[in-house]
Amino acid sequence: MYFGGVEGGATHSNLVICDETGKVVGRTKGPGTNHWTLGIDECAKRIIDMLHLAKDDANIPRDRPLDSLGLTLSGCEQESSNSELAARVKERDAAAAKAIYVASDTAGSLFTGAPDGGMVLIAGTGSNALLRTADGQQHGCGGWGYLLGDEGGAYWIAHKAVKTVFDDVDGLQPSPHPTDRVWEVIREHFNADTRADLLPHAYKHFDKSMFAGVTAKLSPLAYKGDSLSRHIFSLAGAALASHVAALAVRSDAPRLRVVCVGSVWKSWDILKPGVLRQLRERQVKKELELVRLRVSSAMGAAWLAAKHVNYELPRDDSAFCTVFYTYYPEETVNGNGDMGRREKFNFIADVVAVSAPSVVYIEIKDGRRLDLFSGQPVTLSNGSGFIVKEDGLILTNAHVVVNKPNAIVNVRLFDGSMHTGFVEDVDLKSDLATLRIPVKGLPVMKLGSSSDIQPGEWVVAMGSPLALSNTVTAGVVSSTQRASEELGLRGKDMVYIQTDAPITFGNSGGPLVNLDGEAIGINSMKVTSGISFAIPIDYVKEFLAKRTTKSPQVSRRYLGITMLSLTPNILMELRMRNPEMPTDIEHGILVWKVIIGSPAYNGGLQPGDIVVSINSNPVRTASDIYTLLENTTGNLRVEIVRGRQRLTLTITPEMH
Incomplete structure (x- = not known):
């Protein structure tokens, strides 16, 4: 005995022929078979053409009719047109099959994946849904x-x-x-x-x-x-x-299989x-088992064809489908039928889901030095950045990528791929830089506006989701009016965003994002718990607009640190948050990052050190350090406070 089944969609179709054991002996593929778009004559012709090819594949003579042929096709929901299609197939080829059963494509899928009752949900070119209850009732949607x-x-x-x-x-x-x-x-x-x-x-x-x-x-x-x-x-x-x-x-039924x-x-x-989200809003309280078919739903059509002539075609359910998701309503709905708190207030996760694909991990390696154990270049520093143009342009902090010569810049994307980047533009004073990787079609971070940020507004500080130092932290904006002089930037009429969202080395250079998933700043530095700073995105936009016009390279003495001026206001906040801070510090700059391999690193300077004088000259702001670097030569004698100790270091700046 031979039974045929057709899975017919609007775009393509499949036909199988099974013997009485359920083994597939012939198969073929063909174009769409929706009679509403093709007309019944053209639809019948396509079915017969496929049937002939499948009979050839099964070594069945074309003039030998199948015992039954099941047609489960897109658009076959109306009984009158279904009967007309079956009659037209027989008119065109009397040897097609002894019996022809026509049903919708949903029926074929349903009986392939859930012969004992369940639901099928088709989402191909079009969509359709059918429920068959255990007692045989059918309902469509x-x-x-x-x-x-x-x-x-x-x-x-x-x-x-x-x-x-x-x-x-x-x-x-x-x-x-x-x-x-x-x-x-x-x-x-x-x-x-x-x-x-x-x-x-x-x-x-x-x-x-x-x-x-x-x-x-x-x-x-x-x-x-x-x-x-x-x-x-x-x-x-x-x-x-x-x-x-x-x-x-x-x-x-308390549990439904959805094919x-x-x-x-x-x-x-x-x-x-x-x-x-929709299942929760509609308060669907049944357990749902979502399955994918492992075989064409033409197998269900063949099973229906056999059933149409009262023959039970053997089948192996486990070979026909596989579960890919199970929905348990009790995980997201409480006893009152309301949305659970976890989902209702999970706004930070929503921001991360939108923004994370455009965030990258940046790693700087020294091409001249190899690790003794791995044989790979030594890692000098790392940080984050985010994609601002889909052609591979990435924005980050200058301190993340500025390093000694022969540095190798590696960029890891959200999908895990690693690429070599090339630094294009650097503005050391504003601590901004761009680099490019040779990749097109990348996800881009949407840039918002920093002009309308308000104290108390929720923000998310993001680093690379794929770095080992992965950090996604949340907090509120503490202040939008931290002057550039307080962070040691000269000649820039700019204020900084202060937030209590912790900004660590892992997310330095990454975006500070608002609840709309827009970057409103670039994470720059964390001073202590509760005090972090970000560069406003409006200034970043100016930097990006001017990046095509490069300033002439200026040689200057280089230490290799990122620093913060300890103004009276900052000192007061630090003492409030850290009672152990020495009380005799009245001025200085706080070193918050030291680039590995830099003059400062080689001279022994460490993050957290407070520089109070250089060459016996008091240091009150970062501007004082810039002035000393430009107006002196040779070594610098740097007096620092580390914890409660006072130390003197000798540092030899390099030309950069």
């Missing part, structure tokens, strides 16, 4: 095509992306995220230069499958961290979860936030 439905399907996602761009440009509905990268994907897919070039694809030459193809290109973009494409996939996840919520109430079919489910990781 969606499946109304691209004009009246398809929520969460590939066409729906593509349409949502195009419409978002159009509405944002028109000002009709501002996009919640930058549209540049999504628009670039759309332009490439349709080979379009302007929005008007898309109109033929939406009307005169409309091809649903071709239009839906945008989604396959948006998915990699979302996985790279593009905020708009991630947002759209989250909306798609919510739309698909709405199908589940609508049907789950029709089942009395997830279609190409959109390949993007589960970026659908998941929207799916879970």
Whole structure:
């Protein structure tokens, strides 16, 4: 005995032939078989063409009819048209099969993954859902095509992306995220230069499958961290979860298997936030077992074909599907049916999810010195940065990348790949630098504004998610008016952001992010617990705008430290937070970072040291150190306070 089954979608189809043991003896693939878009004649022709090829593959004569043929096709929800299609197949090829059973594509998937009852949720070019209860009742949701439905399907996602761009440009509905990268994907897919070039694809030459193809290109973009494409996939996840919520109430079972079919489910990781959010909002309290099919749902169609002629085709459930996620409602919903606190107040995690893909880990190695044990170049320093242009431009602190000659700059991206970077521009006074890696299409951090920051506003200080010193810290803005002179920067009319979000070596150079996922500053230094500083993003924007005009290289004596002037206000805050601080310190600069291999490092200076004088000259601000470096030659005799000890170090500056 031979039984055939067809899985027919709007874009492509599969056909299998099984013998009476359930073994597949013949198979083939073909184009889409949705009779609403093709017409019944063309649909019947395509089915017969595939059947002939599958019979050839199984060494079955074309004039020998199958015992039964199951057609589970996209668009086959109406009994009258299903009967007409079965009749048309028999008219065109009387030897096709002795019996033909026609049902929707959801039925084929359902009986492939959940023959004893459950739900199937299709998200391919279009979308559709079907529930079959244990007692055989069936309930559908969606499946109304691209004009009246398809929520969460590939066409729906593509349409949502195009419409978002159009509405944002028109000002009709501002996009919640930058549209540049999504628009670039759309332009490439349709080979379009302007929005008007898309109109033929939406009307005169409309091809649903071709239009839906945008989604396959948006998915990699979302996985790279593009905020708009991630947002759209989250909306798609919510739309698909709405199908589940609508049907789950029709089942009395405490647990439901949901068979997830279609190409959109390949993007589960970026659908998941929207799916879970919607399940919580709709208060779905059933345990859901989401499974992927390991075989074509044409196998379910063949099983239905056999059942149609009262034959029980053997099957191995474990070989047909695999569980990829289980939803337990008690994890996210409390006894009152309200959203759990963990999800309701998890705003920091939401910020990190949006921002993390554009944050990088930066490691500086000395190309001249090798580690005795590993044989690899010695690591001099490390820090973080974030991508500001998708062509590989990265922003960071100058102190992260400025080092001695022959330094190697390694950059590790969110996806774990390592690349060699090249420093392009450095502004030592503002502690800003850019470097570039030879990679295109990178996720970009959205730059916000620092002009409207308010004390008490929540911020997140981020470092590279892939560095060993990984840090994501949160806090509030303490002050927006720390003058540049207080941080030792001369000639800059700039104020700094002070925050109690700890900024450590791991996230120095990384972004200070607001709750909208926008960078409002660059993490620069932590003085002590509760006192950290960030460079305002508005000044950073000026630096980026001027970076194409380089100033002539100026030789200057170089120590290799990052420092903070201890003004009376800073000293007062330090004493309030650290009662153990020596009481006899009235002025000086605090050394908060020493670059490995620098003159300061070789001279014995350490982070946390307070420099009170150089060559017997009192040091009150960082400007005093700059002046001494420029107006003296030879060694410097540096008097410091370390803990409660007073020490004198000899440091030989280098020309930089």
